[in-house]
Amino acid sequence: MxxxxxxxxxxxxxxxxxxxxxxxxxxxxxxxxxxxxxxxxxxxxxxxxxxxxxxxxxxxxxxxxxxxxxxxxxxxxxxxxxxxxxxxxxxxxxxxxxxxxxxxxxxxxxxxxxxxxxxxxxxxxxxxxxxxxxxxxxxxxxxxxxxxxxxxxxxxxxxxxxxxxxxxxxxxxxxDTFSKTALPTVRKIDRLFSYETDESWQNLAKKLQNKKVMIVWGQTHFIPKEVAAAFEKFVEAFNPVVLTDNLSNYNGPNTLDDTFLLLRALKRSEKSEFSPDIVITLYGNYVFNGEIKQLLRPLGKSVEHWMIGANGEIVDPFRRLTHIFEMPEQLFFNKLSAFSENSKSTYFDQWNEISKLLPEPNVTYSELYAIGEFIHKLPQNVDLHIANSSPIRMASTYKIDPSVKVYCNRGVNGIDGCMSTAVGFAAGTSNATFLMIGDLTFFYDMNAVWNRHLSKNFRILLLNNEGGAVMHMPLHERLASILPKHVSAGHVTSAKGWLESVGFTYLAANDEKSCQEGIEKLTDLSQEGPIVLEVFTEKETDVRILKEYFKSLNRETLMDKVKMKATAKMKNILKRF
Missing domain, CATH: 3.40.50.970 (Thiamin diphosphate (ThDP)-binding fold, Pyr/PP domains)
Structure with a gap:
């Protein structure tokens, strides 16, 4: 026993x-x-x-x-x-x-x-x-x-x-007592290497065949062409859903870059309908970290997590890790594609139907409004740094042009150093570099612009709602009067004097008209910089508008629309007979 x-x-x-x-x-x-x-x-x-x-x-x-x-x-x-x-x-x-x-x-x-x-x-x-x-x-x-x-x-x-x-x-x-007659079969994590046998790869490919395969593509700054080509073969073979966000900087086949919103829209839905059989993760962190954990953690042993990483470290965010592939990503995708048969999975189509229904925010003047106007006006082929906390989350509600490369200090998700990183990046390139940043993050790192290497191609969208609105989000409105002092670090500070003193052209916005005008100038690459647009809004309004937008992603209504669409499609097919 x-x-x-x-x-x-x-x-x-x-x-x-x-x-x-x-x-x-x-x-x-x-x-x-x-x-x-x-x-x-x-x-x-x-x-x-x-x-x-x-x-x-x-x-x-x-x-x-x-x-x-x-x-x-x-x-x-x-x-x-x-x-x-x-x-x-x-x-x-x-x-x-x-x-x-x-x-x-x-x-x-x-x-x-x-x-x-x-x-x-x-x-x-x-x-x-x-x-x-x-x-x-x-x-x-x-x-x-x-x-x-x-x-x-x-x-x-x-x-x-x-x-x-x-x-x-x-x-x-x-x-201690001894009554168990058998040991439980508990999870074993396997680590696999590039020198695995063909038989091993063939068995792995069989596990993926006709299954619901989810790829979570994390933050990456550079994707070699060889990796992209190998991945496209893998997508063709297994038809996975590829969940990305702005930090993935990848827009290949089967990618859905609105994952942050998708997962929120599915929250009240029947999760089992969208749960994967196997989830494969690669590269760094992602903005939808909390949302994807809420989907995958409750699924139990019904889902396997395969992680690709050359360092072979055990990272188990979903608590379902079963395989670590210690090898280059290119090799992983090429090997599995070589042993695949054409998959009959419709898993991607299932997710894509929901993605098509997700609306971009259509809101009145607020932080969210300013972010949307800014993203829509961004020139092509520029570099965009987004600060942590609210800005990186709110940026996930809009589509960013694929030619724009997006960066964020998402390793630990801290607010310190966001502007210093962007200033350093801009100093090393002749390309236009934009930074979207909140007020607390800006003032925390304000010495970043006191820098003799400050680029003339550097532009800042500074969102100033006089405190940390993200700290308001989970708290009840009745606490609004006591939050600013300590919880959300309320202030009445403007960056104008400091930024002008270090050589910035300063612009300000207080309503829709001045916001639009300011963004036009901020994103006009013929204007000599550095340039900053400080957008003033109210925390309480920003929080209310953002919450209302999230509520508009009515999960059950979205599901009903998809089912109705599928039913109508079936009726049209039947009419032909």
Whole structure:
């Protein structure tokens, strides 16, 4: 019988799936539940060595003889540190030694508990991965522990071999019960490489055939022609839906660049109708991060997440990661296309029908109005930087010309440095560089324009509603009178004096007419810069208009329209007979 502790059954399930069978055990009680569970399973080959110093070297010998990973398992306290000499030896010999170190709960650290010290990072300089596990009390804990165990076991053989530590907190081993007759089949994450066999690629292509395949194309600044060509073959083979946004800077076949709005429109709809079988992610972050997680996380094991990335890191935002393809994107798409048959999937068409119904904002004077006017007037083939927070989200509600390359500091999504980045970019090009930025982000980084390398081709659309409107968005209107002071950093500051002092041509707008006139001058490339247009609006109005626009994306109405359209199409087909 196996332990009823889900952390232990998850651990043993993955040890078996990764083929780690040899376990060297030293005596103690904190790891009793682990060892007793292993004793119940003939898969595990157990060796008993009393002295931990000798036990770890014993395991090193087993690794040398078998050429496979071997685990050592001990109780908490100083028994752990006795592994030290062997861990260092394994590190420099590059041997896959797995340390399963039992521990007490971290809350007891430094509280005069028996057999306890900070053992989780004991070998931090001599292990390839250090995984601190936790008690499993809910689904989130289980996802976390599953990910960490997978990450640790993969690290044993990733980019060369070496030791790995998994530190396992166990609250009370004396009270553990053993009633489970079988281990659960928990998620195993596989890492694949460019040298996979043709049979492996063929099996992967079969998994995609006639399935609902979703591509999430993240932020990228440069897409080689070879990658684009390989991807077009993949699209032709599997007919996926390709979800992008302004930061993807890709407009190939099957792409939908209004994903931010699409996902909001589907929120109240029957999600299962639009859920993928397999979602494939590549490149960086995306503006619709929160929205795509809301769609995919609740789907359970019904969806697989495949991630392409040359660094092979485990990134599991949807908590459904099953495959990591550590290889160039071009190779991934070419290999799968080579083994494909023509797909009969209509998944893209399903999404595209909704996309066609999404309206661009048609609003009165506000931040959203100014952004729309600006995007519609942007010249072709210019570079556009968009600051984080509200501007990058609101820009996603409008179509930007494909010739315009879009940039944003979306790595961490912070507001600091947005203008400095744009100023640096403009200094390195003769092309016109535009920046769309909110007031708090501007004033936070205002020294960016106090710069001797300031380009004459640099233009700024500054949205000033006297505070951070994004902080108003989730809060109730009745709090409007108390929000500005601390929550949304209310102010009555204009950038006019500062920008004129550093050489900008300054323009201002307070209504639709002055906004249109200002944008005409801002986007006129015959005008010598640098130029700024400061658009003044009211936070409360901006928030209200944006919320009303999101409400207008009536999910159920959109779904009804699509179904009615499909019904009418079917009736027309039937009339022919």
């Amino acid at each position: 196996y332990s009823d502790n889900p952390l232990i059954t998850n651990l043993l399930s993955l040890l078996k799936q990764f083929g780690i069978r040899k376990i060297v055990i030293s005596p103690g009680s904190r790891h009793f539940s682990i060892i007793h569970s292993m004793e119940s399973d003939p898969f595990f080959e157990l060796f008993s060595v009393v002295d931990e110093r000798s036990a770890a070297f014993f395991a090193v010998g087993l690794i040398q003889q078998s050429n496979e990973p071997v685990a050592v398992c001990c109780t908490s306290g100083t028994s752990v540190i006795n592994y030290g000499s062997a861990v260092i030896e394994a590190f420099y010999q590059k041997l896959p030694l797995l340390l399963l170190t039992a521990d007490r709960l971290p809350e007891f650290l430094g509280q005069m508990e028996d057999q306890m010290f900070r053992q989780g990072d004991t070998f931090q300089h001599f292990v390839k991965f250090n995984g601190q596990l936790k008690q499993i009390k809910n689904a989130f804990d289980e996802w976390y522990c599953n990910r960490i165990i997978n990450e640790g076991l993969l690290a044993l053989n990733h980019n060369g071999q070496g030791p790995v530590q998994l530190n396992i907190p166990i609250e009370n081993h004396h009270l």
